[in-house]
Amino acid sequence: MENVAVIRGNRIIFQGFSLSAQANDIIWVRGANGSGKSTLLRIVAQLLPNVSGKVSVEGNMALSDENLGLDSNLPLEKALAFWANMDGANADNQYNALAAMDLTALTDVPVRYLSSGQRRRASLARVIASGADIWLLDEPYNGLDSANCARLDQALLRHAGSGGIALVAAHQSPSINVTDSITLGTGRKAA
Numbered sequence: 001m002e003n004v005a006v007i008r009g010n011r012i013i014f015q016g017f018s019l020s021a022q023a024n025d026i027i028w029v030r031g032a033n034g035s036g037k038s039t040l041l042r043i044v045a046q047l048l049p050n051v052s053g054k055v056s057v058e059g060n061m062a063l064s065d066e067n068l069g070l071d072s073n074l075p076l077e078k079a080l081a082f083w084a085n086m087d088g089a090n091a092d093n094q095y096n097a098l099a100a101m102d103l104t105a106l107t108d109v110p111v112r113y114l115s116s117g118q119r120r121r122a123s124l125a126r127v128i129a130s131g132a133d134i135w136l137l138d139e140p141y142n143g144l145d146s147a148n149c150a151r152l153d154q155a156l157l158r159h160a161g162s163g164g165i166a167l168v169a170a171h172q173s174p175s176i177n178v179t180d181s182i183t184l185g186t187g188r189k190a191a
């Protein structure tokens with residue numbers, strides 16, 4: 001991202017903002033509520049209109065945020081398989097992703113019956129199974145117990161270690177070594 005500027009509502013969230021990431025990087029993004037962490041991930045995902053400046057991305061991206069994006073009526077395995085097929089991921093990817101997030105015992109549970117932490121893990125399993133080069137994770141630790149926080153840490157390290165990139169928006173400090181940690185400011189009112 002080079003010299004990016006974004007106004008949302010009547011607030012300037014970013015102005016003259018630049019960020020770069022390359023293979024093997026885990027970039028940790030912190031900041032107060034409303035500072036623009038989710039906005040930043042959505043800019044990278046190219047989901048926001050009216051972004052000025054330059055945003056260029058090489059590689060496939062997968063986003064996990066509060067929108068689960070899984071069919072609530074399907075058993076977990078089938079709901080994930082829908083996306084794995086769309087992403088062209090193979091069955092091994094999905095199996096490994098379910099194991100990485102300790103969901104193997106829940107594969108036949110309808111998504112609507114999953115607890116909030118299980119739903120978060122399902123969303124992360126979708127990202128892991130996608131095989132995407134770039135993971136955009138918005139508050140991925142929310143609702144996870146300590147064992148599953150550690151599983152996510154391990155998944156992030158494996159991803160970065162195999163040439164992936166991760167942007168992680170989180171309130172807490174990282175408990176793994178990250179490439180860079182940035183703290184966003186609170187923006188200001190547009191003139």
Ligand SMILES: Nc1ncnc2c1ncn2[C@@H]1O[C@H](COP(=O)(O)OP(=O)(O)OP(=O)(O)O)[C@@H](O)[C@H]1O
Pocket residue numbers: 008009010011013031032033034035036037038039040
């Ligand atoms: N659709 C929208 N229209 C107008 N303003 C918006 C919209 N979405 C977000 N904003 C504003 O953009 C700013 C940044 O929001 P964002 O969700 O990126 O913050 P955040 O750092 O992720 O916050 P949190 O820690 O609470 O999740 C906030 O002031 C928010 O009110």
